Amino acid sequence: MTTLKSAVILLLAALASAQAPWTTPSTSEIDAIYPDIEALYIDLHQHPELAFQELRTSAKLADRLKSLGYDVTTGVGRTGLVAVMKNGPGPTVMLRTELDGLPVEEKTGLPFASKAVAKNAAGQTVPVMHACGHDIHMSAWAGTARLMAEHKDRWHGTLMLVGQPAEEAGAGAAAMLADGLFTRFPRPDFALSLHDDDTMPAGTIGYHPGPFRSMSDAVTIVVHGRGGHAAMPMNTVDPVVLAAKIILGLQTIVSRENNPTDPVVITVGSIHGGTQGNIIPDEVRLQLSVRTYTLEVRRKTFEAIRRVARGEAIAAGAPREPEVIAPEKSNTQVVYNDPALTLRLARALKSALGDQTVIEMPAKMTSEDFSEYWTVGHVPSALLHIGAVNAAKFAEIQRTGIPGPAPHSPEWAPDREPTLKNAIRAEVTELLELLK
Numbered sequence: 001m002t003t004l005k006s007a008v009i010l011l012l013a014a015l016a017s018a019q020a021p022w023t024t025p026s027t028s029e030i031d032a033i034y035p036d037i038e039a040l041y042i043d044l045h046q047h048p049e050l051a052f053q054e055l056r057t058s059a060k061l062a063d064r065l066k067s068l069g070y071d072v073t074t075g076v077g078r079t080g081l082v083a084v085m086k087n088g089p090g091p092t093v094m095l096r097t098e099l100d101g102l103p104v105e106e107k108t109g110l111p112f113a114s115k116a117v118a119k120n121a122a123g124q125t126v127p128v129m130h131a132c133g134h135d136i137h138m139s140a141w142a143g144t145a146r147l148m149a150e151h152k153d154r155w156h157g158t159l160m161l162v163g164q165p166a167e168e169a170g171a172g173a174a175a176m177l178a179d180g181l182f183t184r185f186p187r188p189d190f191a192l193s194l195h196d197d198d199t200m201p202a203g204t205i206g207y208h209p210g211p212f213r214s215m216s217d218a219v220t221i222v223v224h225g226r227g228g229h230a231a232m233p234m235n236t237v238d239p240v241v242l243a244a245k246i247i248l249g250l251q252t253i254v255s256r257e258n259n260p261t262d263p264v265v266i267t268v269g270s271i272h273g274g275t276q277g278n279i280i281p282d283e284v285r286l287q288l289s290v291r292t293y294t295l296e297v298r299r300k301t302f303e304a305i306r307r308v309a310r311g312e313a314i315a316a317g318a319p320r321e322p323e324v325i326a327p328e329k330s331n332t333q334v335v336y337n338d339p340a341l342t343l344r345l346a347r348a349l350k351s352a353l354g355d356q357t358v359i360e361m362p363a364k365m366t367s368e369d370f371s372e373y374w375t376v377g378h379v380p381s382a383l384l385h386i387g388a389v390n391a392a393k394f395a396e397i398q399r400t401g402i403p404g405p406a407p408h409s410p411e412w413a414p415d416r417e418p419t420l421k422n423a424i425r426a427e428v429t430e431l432l433e434l435l436k
Contacts, residue, residue: 090157
């Protein structure tokens with residue numbers, strides 16, 4: 001009788017365990033797939049591709065997802081892919097990763113560092129690197145896709161995995177939407193993404209409800225002078241000196257004209273003029289990145305840029321006013337994290353990973369065309385961040401106050417194992433929260 005009673009208790013316990021909700025992957029489940037995901041990460045890291053050139057990357061991910069049972073379509077938005085798994089009634093949840101790398105020469109010293117080169121949109125041969133961590137994003141996305149496919153009995157609804165091209169160009173999301181992302185495929189109820197971050201130790205998840213990432217505008221200033229011999233500057237109007245004065249003048253827009261509670265960044269990232277040292281050129285071209293959060297601040301900033309450039313040109317006696325070429329519409333809109341969705345995901349992640357691992361973080365001045373899925377597609381969205389800095393190095397940075405490498409740096413190298421493992425766990429946890 002005792003034996004029978006014990007057997008019944010064990011059976012009931014087994015049934016209860018079998019029916020328990022799967023709310024987050026176990027450590028053993030993630031460890032089991034990690035070697036394969038790490039190998040994918042190393043391969044993607046060694047073979048980065050520029051915006052709208054991600055043919056190898058897209059094909060590699062497409063083959064993986066097809067083998068897992070997803071219905072995969074390639075060539076969406078030129079080089080993007082969409083993988084759909086329908087699993088009964090329920091919501092449709094989209095999880096996006098980016099595919100493209102940056103024209104940066106890698107200086108991480110990693111044994112698998114990128115040596116890739118490619119021609120950019122202007123036809124110039126440039127080095128290419130995954131300097132923004134998109135290789136981390138893609139690898140975690142692939143690991144998440146695998147775990148969701150292997151546990152279809154634990155969730156219901158439609159999972160839509162999007163591999164988006166040209167995020168660094170600010171054009172990939174718009175291209176996919178224009179190619180029918182939300183009409184040719186199931187329209188999502190929620191859109192999610194995860195981005196690596198240099199301001200948190202590896203594996204920490206950061207969330208921010210509401211406006212999270214800024215608008216971004218590419219502005220060009222063409223400075224006109226009067227060229228001549230370098231030994232006779234009195235016969236010229238030197239556009240190099242004029243450009244330098246404009247660059248310095250632009251910084252006072254932020255420090256002296258803008259309300260410090262309304263953030264603005266004006267960065268001159270490129271300056272080109274002249275052919276050799278003994279010739280004063282006729283023209284210098286400046287390329288700017290302008291980051292703002294509101295249309296009114298954006299308008300005032302553009303007006304100030306035009307005024308500063310024109311004023312310096314008048315003061316220098318330039319033969320023509322500078323041309324200030326600014327887009328009517330921002331290259332990327334503000335990323336707006338739906339507050340209800342973001343807080344719901346944060347609660348689920350804290351339950352799975354612990355309160356110390358999931359923290360609220362401040363808004364950032366970096367931009368992301370993930371914003372398109374809300375501003376144009378009107379789908380409630382949430383972009384979360386994951387720390388990617390080795391814990392010991394992060395502690396040293398905090399102690400000394402000396403910043404370490406960050407995304408877009410040639411030295412950016414995420415601490416891959418804790419970052420990848422927690423990225424997978426976070427993404428699966430988010431999906432299970434919405435597809436339970």
